[in-house]
Amino acid sequence: MGLDIRLPIGLMFSLLGVLLTGYGAFNRAGSITKIDGQEININLIWGVVLLVFGALMLLGATRSRKTPPPA
Amino acid sequence: MQPIHLAWVDYTVLLAYVAFVLGIGWTLARYMKTSSDFLTSGRSIPTWVTGLAFISANLGALELVGMAASGAKYGIATAHFYWVGAIPAMIFLAVFMMPFYYGSKARSVPEYLQMRFNKPVMGLNAVAFAVMTVFASGISMNALAKLLNQLLGWNYHVALFVCSGVVLVYVLKGGLTSAIYTEVLQFFMIVLGFAPVVYLGLKDVGGWHAMNHSLQGVATDPSALYLKGAGITYAADAWTSAWKPVLAGPANNPMGVDWFAIIFGLGFVLSFGYWCTNFLVVQRAMAAKNMAAARNTPLVAAVPKMLFPFLVIVPGMIAVALTSLPDKNYRIPPPILSQEVYAKAVDAVKSASPADSAAGVKAVGDALGKPVSTEKIASLIAANAANKLSDEQIEKGIYNSIAENDYDGVILSLVKKYCPPGLLGLALTALLASFMSGMAGNVTAFNTVWTYNLYQAFFVPNKSDEHYFWMGKFITVVGIGLSILCAYFARQYNNCMDIIQLVFGFVNAPLFATFLLGMFWKRTTSIGAFLGLFGGIGGSALFHALTIAHGNAPGIKGGYVHVLGEFPSEMAQNFWLAAFAFTVCFTLTLVISLATRRTKADEELKGLVYSLTPKIKSDNVPFFLQPGVVGVMLLIACVILNIIFW
Numbered sequence: 001m002g003l004d005i006r007l008p009i010g011l012m013f014s015l016l017g018v019l020l021t022g023y024g025a026f027n028r029a030g031s032i033t034k035i036d037g038q039e040i041n042i043n044l045i046w047g048v049v050l051l052v053f054g055a056l057m058l059l060g061a062t063r064s065r066k067t068p069p070p071a
Numbered sequence: 072m073q074p075i076h077l078a079w080v081d082y083t084v085l086l087a088y089v090a091f092v093l094g095i096g097w098t099l100a101r102y103m104k105t106s107s108d109f110l111t112s113g114r115s116i117p118t119w120v121t122g123l124a125f126i127s128a129n130l131g132a133l134e135l136v137g138m139a140a141s142g143a144k145y146g147i148a149t150a151h152f153y154w155v156g157a158i159p160a161m162i163f164l165a166v167f168m169m170p171f172y173y174g175s176k177a178r179s180v181p182e183y184l185q186m187r188f189n190k191p192v193m194g195l196n197a198v199a200f201a202v203m204t205v206f207a208s209g210i211s212m213n214a215l216a217k218l219l220n221q222l223l224g225w226n227y228h229v230a231l232f233v234c235s236g237v238v239l240v241y242v243l244k245g246g247l248t249s250a251i252y253t254e255v256l257q258f259f260m261i262v263l264g265f266a267p268v269v270y271l272g273l274k275d276v277g278g279w280h281a282m283n284h285s286l287q288g289v290a291t292d293p294s295a296l297y298l299k300g301a302g303i304t305y306a307a308d309a310w311t312s313a314w315k316p317v318l319a320g321p322a323n324n325p326m327g328v329d330w331f332a333i334i335f336g337l338g339f340v341l342s343f344g345y346w347c348t349n350f351l352v353v354q355r356a357m358a359a360k361n362m363a364a365a366r367n368t369p370l371v372a373a374v375p376k377m378l379f380p381f382l383v384i385v386p387g388m389i390a391v392a393l394t395s396l397p398d399k400n401y402r403i404p405p406p407i408l409s410q411e412v413y414a415k416a417v418d419a420v421k422s423a424s425p426a427d428s429a430a431g432v433k434a435v436g437d438a439l440g441k442p443v444s445t446e447k448i449a450s451l452i453a454a455n456a457a458n459k460l461s462d463e464q465i466e467k468g469i470y471n472s473i474a475e476n477d478y479d480g481v482i483l484s485l486v487k488k489y490c491p492p493g494l495l496g497l498a499l500t501a502l503l504a505s506f507m508s509g510m511a512g513n514v515t516a517f518n519t520v521w522t523y524n525l526y527q528a529f530f531v532p533n534k535s536d537e538h539y540f541w542m543g544k545f546i547t548v549v550g551i552g553l554s555i556l557c558a559y560f561a562r563q564y565n566n567c568m569d570i571i572q573l574v575f576g577f578v579n580a581p582l583f584a585t586f587l588l589g590m591f592w593k594r595t596t597s598i599g600a601f602l603g604l605f606g607g608i609g610g611s612a613l614f615h616a617l618t619i620a621h622g623n624a625p626g627i628k629g630g631y632v633h634v635l636g637e638f639p640s641e642m643a644q645n646f647w648l649a650a651f652a653f654t655v656c657f658t659l660t661l662v663i664s665l666a667t668r669r670t671k672a673d674e675e676l677k678g679l680v681y682s683l684t685p686k687i688k689s690d691n692v693p694f695f696l697q698p699g700v701v702g703v704m705l706l707i708a709c710v711i712l713n714i715i716f717w
Contacts, residue, residue, distance in 0.1 A: 003095070003098050003099060003102075003252065005095075005120055005252045005255050005256070008091055008094065008095055008098075008252075008256065009255065009256050009259060011091070012087060012088070012091045012256065013259070013263070015087055016084060016087060016497065019080065019083060019084065019087075019493070020080075020084075020493050020494070020497070023080050023492070023493045024493065030078075030491055030492055030493075031491045031492075031493060032491060033271055033489050033490070033491055035271065035274050035275045036275070040271070042267060042271065042489075042490075042491065042494055043491060043493040043494055046267045046494055046497070047493075049263070050263060053259070053263065
C-alpha cells in the first residue's frame with residue numbers, strides 16, 4: 001500500500017508533543033503533579049518525550065523515501 | 072462522585088487523534104479496488120506493521136481495564152496470562168502453523184478448515200466466529216459507553232454512536248489495511264498514554280521495591296483493604312511472586328489455582344486455542360506481504376506482549392500499595408454510586424446520633440445498599456457530631472468507608488489522580504484508542520468471514536469480485552449496526568450476556584484440538600473433526616453443569632445439574648473446563664478418525680498438513696533471523712522473566 005504509516009504517526013505525536021510541551025511551559029500551575037511534596041511538570045516532560053518519538057518516526061519515514069525500498 | 076472535567080487541551084488531543092485515524096482511512100481509500108484489497112489487504116503489509124497490529128487488535132479496552140483489575144486482585148501472578156498464556160502460543164503460531172495458514176492461500180481461518188476438511192466443519196466454525204465477534208464488540212462498546220458516562224458525564228448514546236461512527240468511517244474507507252494501520256497508531260497511543268501514569272504511580276509508592284514491600288504487608292491481611300473475606304491470609308509474597316504462591320497450592324494464592332491448571336488449562340488449551348485459531352489475530356499475520364513476513368508477525372508481536380505486564384498489570388499493584396499507605400489519601404475505588412445515593416447517605420450520617428452509632432451505621436449502609444466499615448462510619452458520625460463537617464467532607468468519609476472494591480475502576484482512578492489537563496487527554500485518548508482497535512479488529516474479521524465463508528460459500532457463489540467487494544462494504548455497516556444493537560442488549564440484559572459469553576467459552580475451549588490434529592496428523596478425517604468438535608463443546612457444557620467454584624450458588628456459574636466437583640475459584644474452574652473440553656475433543660477426533668475412511672488423498676492435503684508439506688527453505692535469511700531460532704530466543708527471554716519474578 002502506498003502509505004508509510006510512520007508519516008502520520010510521526011506527525012501526530014510531534015503535534016501532540018508540541019501541544020503538551022507548550023501547555024506545560026505556559027500553564028505551569030495547571031501542569032503540575034505533586035508527589036511527596038515534589039512538583040513535577042509532567043506535561044512538559046512527557047511533551048518532550050512525545051516530540052522526540054514523533055521526530056524519530058518522521059526521520060524514519062523521510063529517510064526511507066530518499067533511498068529506494070529494498071525489493 | 073463528581074465526573075472528571077476535561078479542559079480544552081484534552082479535547083484537542085482527542086480531536087487530533089480522531090482526525091488522524093480518519094485521515095488514514097481517507098488516504099487508503101483510493102487503494103481499495105477489489106474485495107481482496109478491502110478484506111485481506113491484498114497481502115501487502117510490512118512485518119513490523121502487522122506485528123504491532125496483531126498485538127493491538129487483541130488489546131481491547133476491556134483488557135486494559137481488566138488486567139489492571141486483576142493486577143490488584145492477584146498481583147504479579149496475573150502476568151501468567153502473558154508469559155504462560157500468550158508467548159509460547161504466539162511462537163508456535165509463527166513457527167509451525169503460519170506456513171499452513173499463509174501457504175494454503177486461505178483467506179481466513181475457517182477457510183483453512185474447509186480446505187483441510189470440508190464445508191460443514193468450516194460452516195460450524197464460521198458461524199460461531201461471526202456471532203462471537205459481533206457480541207464481543209457489542210459487550211466492549213457497552214462497557215466503554217458506560218465508563219465514559221460515569222466518569223466524564225458524557226451521554227451514553229452519544230458516546231456509543233460517536234465512537235462506533237469513527238470506527239465505521241475508517242474501516243469502510245480503507246478496509247483491513249486501514250484497520251491495521253490505525254492499530255499501529257493506536258498501539259503507540261496506548262503505550263505512550265499509559266506509561267506516564269505507571270511512571271508517576273511507581274514514583275509515588277516509592278519505587279518498585281517499596282511497592283513490593285507494601286504489597287507484602289497487604290498479603291498477610293488482605294481483608295483490611297477488602298481484597299478478600301475476613302480471616303483469609305497468605306504468605307507475604309502472594310502478590311509479588313508469580314510462581315511460588317501457585318506452586319504452594321490453590322489455598323495459598325489469591326487466584327485459587329494450581330500449577331497444572333495454569334500450565335495445561337491456561338498455557339496450553341486456552342492460550343493456543345486463542346492465539347493460534349482466532350481469526351481476529353491470525354488475520355493480521357495473513358495480511359503480511361510474504362511468507363517470511365507472515366511468520367515473523369507473531370514474533371514481532373511477542374516482544375511488546377512480553378513487556379505489557381509492566382504497563383497494564385503494574386497499575387493494579389500500584390493501586391493496592393497506595394491503598395495500604397494511609398498518607399497517600401487513595402483507595403481502590405468503591406462501586407460507582409449516583410450522586411443521589413451519596414446525598415441520602417450524607418443525610419443518614421447527619422441525622423445519626425453518636426450515642427447509638429450502630430443504628431447510624433445501619434442507616435448509612437441501607438442508604439448506600441453496600442457493605443460499610445462499621446468503625447469508619449462510627450468515627451465519621453462522631454466527628455460530625457463533635458464538629459459539624461461539610462457535606463463534601465462527609466461524602467469523602469463515606470466514599471472511604473464502603474467495604475467493597477470496584478477493580479475495574481482502578482486504571483481510571485490512577486489516571487484521575489496523576490494526570491493534569493493535557494496528560495489526562497492523552498490517557499483518555501489511549502483508552503478510546505484501545506477500544507477502537509478492539510472494535511475494528513472484530514469488525515474486519517467479521518466482514519471477511521461473512522463475505523467469503525458464509526455469503527460466498529453458502530448463499531451466493533460465483534458472482535463477480537465487484538459484487539463481493541460491495542458486499543464486504545455493506546456487511547461492515549451491518550456489522551457495526553449489529554454491534555450497537557448488542558451493546559444495547561448488553562446494557563439491558565447483563566445476565567443474558569453472561570450466558571452468551573459462557574456459551575462462547577464452551578465453543579472455543581476444544582477448538583485447538585481440531586486444528587492440532589488436522590494440521591499435524593494426515594489421518595484426521597472430516598467426520599472425526601466435526602463430531603470431535605461437537606463432542607468437545609458438549610463436554611465443556613457438561614463439565615460446567617456438574618462443577619462449581621467455591622462460594623458460588625448453583626446456577627449460571629455452574630453446577631446446575633448436580634455438583635460433582637468443587638473448585639477453589641472460578642478461574643480454576645475455567646482452566647480445568649478448558650483442559651477437559653480439549654481432552655474430549657482430542658480423544659473423540661482421534662478415535663472417530665481411526666474408525667472412518669479418509670476422504671482426502673495425500674496429494675490433496677499438500678500444503679495443509681505438516682508431514683505432507685515440503686519444509687520452507689530460507690537460505691537467504693541469516694541463521695539468527697530464522698523464525699525457529701528467533702522463537703527459541705524469545706522463549707528463553709520469557710523463561711528469564713518468569714525466573715526473575717519467580
